[in-house]
Amino acid sequence: MSDLNAHVVIIGAGHAGGTLAALLRQYGHTGRITMIGDEPHAPYQRPPLSKAWLKGEADADSLALKPLAFYAEADIDFRPNLRAVKLERSARKVTLSDGSQVDYDVLVLATGARAIALPIPGADLAGVMFLRTATDAEALKAKVGPGKRLAVVGGGYIGLEVAASGRALGAEVVVLERETRLLARVATEVLSDFFRRYHEKHGVGFELGASVIGFEGDNGHVTGVKLADGRVIGCDAAVVGVGAHPNDELASESGLETARGVVVDLEARTSDPHVFAIGDVAHRPMPIYGRMFRMESVPNALEQAKQAACAITGRPAPAGETPWQWSDQYDLKLQIAGYAFDVDEIVVRGDPASGKFAVFHLKGDQLQSVEAINAPPEFMMGRQLIGNRKRLDKAKLADPSVSMKEVAA
Ligand code: FAD
Numbered sequence: 001m002s003d004l005n006a007h008v009v010i011i012g013a014g015h016a017g018g019t020l021a022a023l024l025r026q027y028g029h030t031g032r033i034t035m036i037g038d039e040p041h042a043p044y045q046r047p048p049l050s051k052a053w054l055k056g057e058a059d060a061d062s063l064a065l066k067p068l069a070f071y072a073e074a075d076i077d078f079r080p081n082l083r084a085v086k087l088e089r090s091a092r093k094v095t096l097s098d099g100s101q102v103d104y105d106v107l108v109l110a111t112g113a114r115a116i117a118l119p120i121p122g123a124d125l126a127g128v129m130f131l132r133t134a135t136d137a138e139a140l141k142a143k144v145g146p147g148k149r150l151a152v153v154g155g156g157y158i159g160l161e162v163a164a165s166g167r168a169l170g171a172e173v174v175v176l177e178r179e180t181r182l183l184a185r186v187a188t189e190v191l192s193d194f195f196r197r198y199h200e201k202h203g204v205g206f207e208l209g210a211s212v213i214g215f216e217g218d219n220g221h222v223t224g225v226k227l228a229d230g231r232v233i234g235c236d237a238a239v240v241g242v243g244a245h246p247n248d249e250l251a252s253e254s255g256l257e258t259a260r261g262v263v264v265d266l267e268a269r270t271s272d273p274h275v276f277a278i279g280d281v282a283h284r285p286m287p288i289y290g291r292m293f294r295m296e297s298v299p300n301a302l303e304q305a306k307q308a309a310c311a312i313t314g315r316p317a318p319a320g321e322t323p324w325q326w327s328d329q330y331d332l333k334l335q336i337a338g339y340a341f342d343v344d345e346i347v348v349r350g351d352p353a354s355g356k357f358a359v360f361h362l363k364g365d366q367l368q369s370v371e372a373i374n375a376p377p378e379f380m381m382g383r384q385l386i387g388n389r390k391r392l393d394k395a396k397l398a399d400p401s402v403s404m405k406e407v408a409a
Pocket of ligand 1: 011012013014015016017036037038039045046047048049050082083084085110111112113131132133158247250278279280281295296297298299301324325326327328
């Protein structure tokens with residue numbers, strides 16, 4: 001049941017929340033829309049924070065999803081610098097950090113995720129940083145430059161992007177990774193090796209299998225990262241990029257179902273019909289894989305904003321999408337479609353040494369996921385093949401002389 005006059009309160013003014021606010025108006029919602037955000041900024045894009053923006057190739061205005069004036073023009077009551085601290089579902093009320101309260105008819109949790117901190121000695125030293133917000137990015141940019149030594153803790157996508165941007169800014173960069181290969185949780189060995197070699201070619205140092213047990217400092221500022229084997233890696237700044245934790249406490253404390261993320265259905269609705277959850281905070285169904293999952297990507301934030309906007313305004317649910325995401329490092333564009341669940345075979349198409357190839361993850365003869373480096377046709381066609389669950393001829397897939405169109409035929 002929808003009510004175009006309902007008061008919709010959105011908690012979190014990020015990619016998902018900002019997109020939803022705009023979509024609600026676009027879909028004809030006439031009721032009040034209130035968007036509460038604890039950052040000082042209107043909704044902005046985070047991906048450039050580790051890429052173009054960090055390297056100085058994009059300005060602050062280009063990060064914004066919409067110009068600030070849009071929210072007033074669209075009659076969206078955007079309230080920055082305010083945090084929602086308590087949710088009372090029985091009274092349909094949210095308490096904010098200034099003590100005020102907001103009543104809602106429909107509530108949307110779009111609170112995203114936060115960078116995971118390392119509970120180790122020295123983690124509170126100045127110069128030990130994270131990269132989640134524009135404020136974090138400003139602080140990091142001020143520390144990275146020619147001759148500066150940057151230690152990156154964590155060899156995942158954000159860590160590697162920071163490493164690439166750090167090199168572009170002239171810093172000395174070393175990446176410290178606990179696993180014996182990069183991207184261990186998310187990518188194949190082919191891709192891990194490829195990225196290590198590419199970064200090494202650009203002057204990044206690696207310590208793999210390196211367990212970080214503390215930070216050393218002088219006068220309250222970090223001077224080195226201490227490893228379990230006793231070595232200290234000297235640095236002027238350290239970025240910790242070891243993953244993110246969903247901001248799902250408002251939900252769990254109010255008794256909503258959570259599972260490291262707020263559990264929602266395909267309309268982005270929680271176990272309470274008046275409450276939705278979208279974006280990085282949501283633990284959502286993924287029908288093509290027949291399972292629930294929490295995703296951290298812009299396409300997911302956009303898809304779920306659309307699901308919630310349709311449900312709130314009484315439109316039919318949008319068609320399901322095949323998840324995808326990307327990473328930019330140096331001149332490499334990595335595009336990933338799907339997730340490598342229950343994979344029993346890997347097919348590599350093209351030669352990694354050429355800097356243009358794709359890794360296909362198969363379950364039987366069905367495609368689960370593709371990682372494409374500088375290979376848009378493999379990504380685009382792969383994404384379609386994941387979505388339509390087509391059975392594939394693996395020999396054709398592995399042969400770059402057979403076009404992707406023919407593979408898909
Ligand atoms: P967010 O954009 O994080 O927004 C949540 C907002 O809610 C934040 O402003 C938060 O401060 C606020 N908030 C939290 N709790 C409260 C509260 N109680 N009260 C009020 N406000 C609250 N994705 C890709 O697809 N490709 C990429 O290349 C890519 N690169 C990335 C690079 C970086 C450095 C980062 C940090 C992320 C990157 N991502 C990338 C992930 C992508 O940015 C996120 O998936 C996306 O921002 C999720 O949107 P969201 O609205 O769920 O969360």
